[in-house]
Amino acid sequence: MRKLCLFIATSLDGYIAKPNNDLSFLKLVEKEGEDYGYAEFTSSIDTIILGRKTYDYVLKEIGTSHYDNGDRDVYVITRTERPQQGRTIFYTGNIAALINRLKSEQGKNIYCDGGAELIDALLQQDLIDEMIISIIPVLVGDGTRLFKDGRPEQTLEFIEAKTFETGLTQLHYKRKKE
C-alpha cells in the first residue's frame, strides 16, 4: 500500500521556521551537490499534499513549478474552493477521507510537504506512515514548531540515521506495527 511520508528539516530545538517564515537557517547546511536525499526521495513519490499557507509561500518564493512539474498530483488543503490548475487540486474536504482514498489507489508514495498545521492534522489522526527528519545543527530559539502540543502518543520504529559533513543528521522512522 502507498505510504504517506514526511520529509522535512527542523532545527535541533524543533522549529521548521523562525518567526515570519524565516528559513534562513537552512543556509547553514547548503552545500554544492548535496541534496540530502531529496531527489531520491521524490523519485519514490507521485503525489504531494501540502497546506494552503505553505503552497502560497512556495508560489511566491519559487513559483508553481516547484510542485506541479506535470508528472505528479498536488493536493493543496484549503478552506476556500478554487478551480483545479493543471494537476494541482485545491481540496476543501475531509483530510482523512482524502488520505485513505489516495492510499487505497495504485501509485507511488505520497509526500506531505507541510506546513505545521497540516502535519498536526495528519498526526492527530495517525495518518503518517514514515518520517524523514533532517536536524540542522542550530538552536533557532523561536518560531513554528514541527510538532505542536496536544497530539496522541505514537510509538515509532527507527529505521536509520544518516550524518552529513555539514552537521545535518537525518533520522528516518516508520509507524510501529501494532
Add this chain to the structure above:
Amino acid sequence: MRKLCLFIATSLDGYIAKPNNDLSFLKLVEKEGEDYGYAEFTSSIDTIILGRKTYDYVLKEIGTSHYDNGDRDVYVITRTERPQQGRTIFYTGNIAALINRLKSEQGKNIYCDGGAELIDALLQQDLIDEMIISIIPVLVGDGTRLFKDGRPEQTLEFIEAKTFETGLTQLHYKRKKE
C-alpha cells in the same frame, strides 16, 4: 576549561516528560546492560547542577544517593534558602555567576541534569558548552518541552550521532567556536 554539559533524553517530538512528570516512555528503550554511555559520561564530570523541582522529584523517586554519592558537588538551583547537606548545596544566587565561577575552577566537567526551567535559564545566557541528546523513538504528544520558546539563536557544531538497537539515537553537539 571545564565544560557545562547536558546529557538528556527526549521524545522525537521534543518532550523530556509527559504531563504530570510521566517518564514512562523511557521504558521503551530500557535494555539490560545498556546505559547509553551514562557511566562513561558521568566519569567525565565531578559537579552536578540541577533545578529544585528535578531534585525533589529524584529525591522522592530514587533518593539522595542518585546525586550525592560523596565524590561530587551537587548544586540545587532554588529560590528558597536551605542548609547544605553533605556535598549538596542549595544555591539561591545568580546562575551565570555560579557557572562562571565553577568553570574558572579546576576540575572535571559540570553536568546539568535538568529540568527544563534550568536548561532554559542556561540557554538564555548561552552557558551550555556541550549537549548529548538521546532521542527516543516515540511521539509522546504533550508534556514538558526540552526547549522552550523565546531563546537566542545559537549555532552548534555537530560532533557525532550514535544509534542503538533499541531505536534510540544519541546526538552530540558542542558550542560553535566564534
